[in-house]
Amino acid sequence: MFQADRRDLPSQPPKLAPPKEQDQSRLVQVPDPDHRDMQFPDIWLRDNCRCEQCYLPQTLSRLPQLWNHLDTSVRVLRQSVDVDQEVLCIEWSDGHVSQYPFSWLRERDFSSANRQRYLRDFYRPDQKLWSGLDFEQIRQVFYYQELIDCDSALQQWLQHLAVYGVALVKEAPLDMDVLRRLSNRVGFMRRTTYGEEFSVRAQPGASNYAYLAAPLPLHTDMPYFEYLPGVTMLHTLEQSASPGGVNLLADAFYVAEVMRERYPEQFRALCQTPVDWADIGSDGDLQFHNIWRAPVINLDAEGRCVRINHSIPQRDSHFSVPVEQVRPWYDAMATFVGLAHEHSCRFKTTPGDVLTFDNLRLVHGRTGYDDTDRNVRHILGAFVDWDIVYSRLRVLRNASATSSPPDAP
Helix, strand or coil: CCCCCHHHCCCCCCCCCCCEEECCCCEEEECCCCCCCEEEEHHHHHHCCCCCCCEEHHHCEECHHHHHCCCCCCCEEEEEEECCCCEEEEEECCCCEEEEEHHHHHHCCCCHHHHHHHHHHHHCCCCCCCCHHHHHHHCCEEEHHHHHHCHHHHHHHHHHHHHHCEEEEECCCCCCCHHHHHHHHHCCCCCECCECEEEECCCCCCCCHHHCCCCEEEECCCCCCCCCCCEEEEEEEECCCCCCCCEEEEEHHHHHHHHHHHCHHHHHHHHHCCEEEEEEEEECCEEEEEEEEECCEEECCCCCEEEECCCCCCECCCCCCCHHHHHHHHHHHHHHHHHHHHCCEEECCCCCCEEEEECCCEEEEECCCCCECCECCEEEEEEECHHHHHHHHHHHHHHHHHHCCCCCC
């Protein structure tokens, strides 16, 4: 549970004045010990009543009965504060009575600072974007056995992955179960049309471009899925002794922000023009025909980048947009590809390395390599969804906060 920082709260809270209602905006104001009023919409308070008729503690969820006859015009008739217990008491116009602990209200205060703190510290950490020149500064190494044995190391790995989008795990065993064990520490693997795990190595008659020894251009994995796999994990079992097989990485969110600033029209084209992404073929006995339409740059309601779709081999020849949008899109895409290369970094993994990165944010690729009987490159890959990663990260944070000693007086 999200908790207020104990250092922010006095050891002996002062006496609290009764709350007052602002009739014009239907907000209930509650004085807080730091002398700043908390504000809560009355309808939100009624919806979030904690009594046994409205809330089921064992499921940590509200009961649905209220919504069978919810009156959104419900109003506060009387309100008071139990000073000793620090509880806000409200009698409603529908006859219901609610009580709200001040500790609970503080965690849900609608102030801008509190909302930002919740989003940053509990929902998802703020992402820090980087260019290729920054890579050595933001690159962090974790060690496989520590991630398996130690929850604090696991938390640090997932936190770094969420903030920077990439982390390198070293000293993993050279066996086929490493990614499964790592995934199980987080939650579970994401299965795709290529199974739970996939081998990336040169294959004669390959049905996927990644299974060639040719250069693999910067891309995101599987943009043809509506529900894109979130975190890519690539375990190097064997590495090419040739100069090739070098990893390429770029923070495509950084690239998008460069375009937003320098080339706003082209940025808008990549945000607004839907592209047909496709993967048609078979893997073993499974035949598939995957199609998804979405722009290259995807934004949330606040205009922040949340997903990049980009894979030249998986961009379909169908382009289901008005003809006048085609050439502007190609111009914008050429700029995006050029900037991605300009701001990319290069490095080469070694056997026992597990490269982990955000598949919604980073584009990755590799240089071509010579593959012979004596010079083999073998990478084992798997995915874990971001929902599972963030869930595990919150559980680890809560456990860490619970086990931490109280602050010194």
